[in-house]
Amino acid sequence: MIKKISSFLFLGIICVSLFAQNAKSKTNDPLLNNIDKTVKPGEDFFLYANGGWIKTNKIPDAEAAWGIGNLVQEDIYQRLININKKATLVKAKKGTTTQQIGDFWSTAMNTTAVNKNGINPLKKDLARIDAATSVAELLKLAAEFGTKGSSTFFSSYISQDDMNSEQMAFQLSQGGLGMPNRDYYFNTDEKTVKVQKAFKAYLAKIFMQLGNNQGVAIEMTAEVYALETRLAKASRKLADLRDPYKNYNKMSLAALQEITPNLNWHEFLTAAKTPIVDTVIVGQPEFYKALDKELLATNISVWKNYMKYNYVADFAAYLDDNTFMDKFIYSSSMSGAKEPRPRWKRVLDAQEGAMGEALGQLFVKEYFNATAKKRYENLVEEIRDAYKNRIANLTWMSDATKAKAYDKLAKITKKVGYPDKWKDFSAMQISKSSFVENMQAANMWWHNYKVNKLNKPVDRTEWDMTPQTYNAYYNPSNNEIVLPAGIFAVPGKKDAELDDALVYGYAAASTIGHEITHGFDDQGRQYDAKGNLTDWWTEKDGEEFKLRAKNIIQQFNEFIPVDTLHINGDATQGENIADLGGLLLGLDAFKKTASYTSGKLINGQTPLQRYFLGYAYSWLYQARKERLANQVKTDVHSPAKERINGPVVNLQEFYDAFGIKKGDKMFRDENLRVNIW
Ligand SMILES: [Zn+2]
Structure with a gap:
């Protein structure tokens, strides 16, 4: 149900940032600067939209892949380092967040001690x-x-x-x-x-x-x-x-x-x-x-x-460098990375897993404001309205099933930015003994935390991601979408600088619309408004849904992202349905804005063009072949390129926006276009 792919996305070393490059060009509009003018949109839309960036931004040696998530993560890393360094300077009381963050950081960064200890x-x-x-x-x-x-x-x-x-x-x-x-x-x-x-x-x-x-x-x-x-x-x-x-x-x-x-x-x-x-x-x-x-x-x-x-x-x-490197060499057979990531990034990732929410509490205090939170909460409601209209207009669904779908949609809980209630980590035993023992102590804390939930009412206020995460999820058991502050970040930009087309393509479609659609994909649709696995569909409506899902399975089975490996259309259908739904819902909502109706061009681009480019920007990404092969075999998400080129060809507006016609590579016959929601 998770929007983005695995943590491979976040592995990164400092690279020449997108903004440095933008500063040199006439404008700092990523939707203009990332374009590869040697590719036509009708030939390969993903490469047209992102190819300019891909050509000038090599994957760093320590990475399996490099893309928008890394660019955002670079900013987040810098902020987290500041939080950590501040914590090490304070003489804090045992069990306080500051003591835990400070001791975790200083112990893990002490390479002499780590290497001396070996295993x-x-x-x-x-x-x-x-x-x-x-x-x-x-x-x-x-x-x-x-x-x-x-x-x-x-x-x-x-x-x-x-x-x-x-x-x-x-x-x-x-x-x-x-x-x-x-x-x-x-x-x-x-x-x-x-x-x-x-x-x-x-x-x-x-x-x-x-x-x-x-x-x-x-x-x-x-x-x-x-x-x-x-x-x-x-x-x-x-x-x-x-x-x-x-x-x-x-x-x-x-x-x-x-x-x-x-x-x-x-x-x-x-x-x-x-x-x-x-x-x-x-x-x-x-x-x-x-x-x-x-x-x-x-x-x-x-x-x-x-x-x-x-x-x-x-x-x-x-553990020590030798023990670590042995494992790295094995992992690199699946990632293609040529060297390990720097220690400080690995430590921040480990800390994220151990006590990410404690850092998140400090993070949002400094870096996420109430205006941004409100903007994205409103956007969720616009997407919800758009979905309601889509359900109302469906010709293949009966009124009986529609009534239940409305109810489920209305009851989807939205969690935006950061949790209202924070986890209490005070019992986590973080000390200056060793990096590995701190990790074991953190794992034991998490184990106890989960065990304590048995035989108690479910806590529906909880978050399974930290606020600083560049990701989002739908949880069918809670019928909720969870959208951390990090997912809305645009590299080098403040929220107030973003135009509507970019926000609707990048955030409303690829994140909010995507997650809401998970409530109604091949798996999500099997859970009701309360989050219980139960069949609320009439038999005929269920069959109609499966018929339409079959089309998207077939569409994605055709893609060959690397070597001779085909996408597994069956395993990825939920994500592909969510992508297509998100793209449609984002567009419905965007069409209601003044930016769309005025038709005003921005940097020579029409609102519709910018909407699709904004969507493609959310998958600005390139991966090594090893990583791609690993993804096709293990991930329920399709690779980035297909997550763009797959859904767009099912929307007539895409053809209109870029003048794509029969005979163009991206053209898909009308009777083959997928239409679910
Ligand atoms: Zn997803």
Whole structure:
């Protein structure tokens, strides 16, 4: 449901900024400056709109990709550094935000101490794995280590019950793999094979680091790899994880115990400091049956090696340079990055995960004002109105379903900028001991925080993103859109300087309209106004929706972003539906503004042209081939280029704006254009 792609987007080093470049040109209008005049809009609209920028802004060596999110993030990083440096100068009381921020920063930035320590901070736990005499003991350790941030065997978490959004539930899903997903173990294309080799080389390095000679390390790697391949075989594919009903299997703890006789759940929950629950929601029961068999069939020494490599890999980012670099080399097989990002950025990212909201509280005080908050809150209401009109005009939906859709739309909660209520981090044990121990302490705080939610009413005021995040999300269980302050930032511009066309294309369409449409995409439409998974559609209307979704699946299946890899139209349909919906809703709302009706040109561009260029600006982005391949295989979002060229060709206004005609590459026959909302 998340708008932007994974954190890869935020990996960045300082580069020549967009504004420096703009300062030299006649105007500082990104919608003009980013254009590549050698490309016609009808040939490749994405390249026409963004190609000028792409040509002059090389991807930095430390990055997998580079784009608008990085440009915004550069500004945010500078602000966060100021907050951190200020905190280190104060002698603050233990447990205060200032003490935590200051100690976290100074400890993590102390490279001498980090390098001198090596993997010493992990040795005690690694020895406990070695000392275990049974798989049952290992599982108890796995439960305990999970609270510190090293998750093995499977994935467990606590979140809202899909069928009863008033309740939190203990949930289990497939997991336990060292590569991103099951396909990595079975695909045979060149890029995947390269990743498999890099992964095996990485495991062998860890086993040698733990004291084994090369021959033994290679043998251990082969055994662990074979074990993970068996777990991968029992795992579902990306598209098969989309159906919320098939991935919802509520059962009593006793019933779960029956299908996994070798996994003692009472012991596991106790070791994970989690109350013994009556019921569990299991995503993929067949994975648990397969895992249970492996617990007995696989030798305990292989399980030990499996746990040990995971323990080192999970914390490598917070350890000495050698341990970190071994992992970086493996990761770069999927990102294409040529060198690691600078330490200070990695530390800020780690801190973001540990206590981002504490920083956010200080961040918005200094950098987000009430006028901006109001502007975007109003924009949400304009988009809501536009959606209401669209539903009213649908010819394929019955009045009965429409009434429920209106109700759901009206009840979507909007969260804009920052939370009204802040999390209390005072119990988080941040000290000057070591970077890795601070991260483990933060993970334990988060674990307790989640566990404390069990058997309590759901807190609907919470945010799952921090205010300084360049991202946004729709949460179906709360029927809410969450739009952090960071997502509205335009590099080098103050909010008041932005013209309507840019705001409607960049923010209203690509963020607000996109997130609201998630409430009515292939997954979101299956949840009702209260956030419960329940079918509120008439059977015929449901079929009509699927028929239209099929068109967008087909449209995106045709795209080949890298090598011979096609986009997975099925797995990405929710995001593609949200993009198309956002583009339509943003335009509906923009058409009501004086900027549109006056027809006034800005820098020679019509309002309609600027609207589409503003939309394309939200995906100003380029990625390395490795990263693109990784995205196509693991991400439910289509790559940036297709997120622009895919939706625009379904709107007649796009053809009108740029005079695109039959025979142009971007032209799509009217009967093939997708029309859902
Ligand atoms: Zn999305």
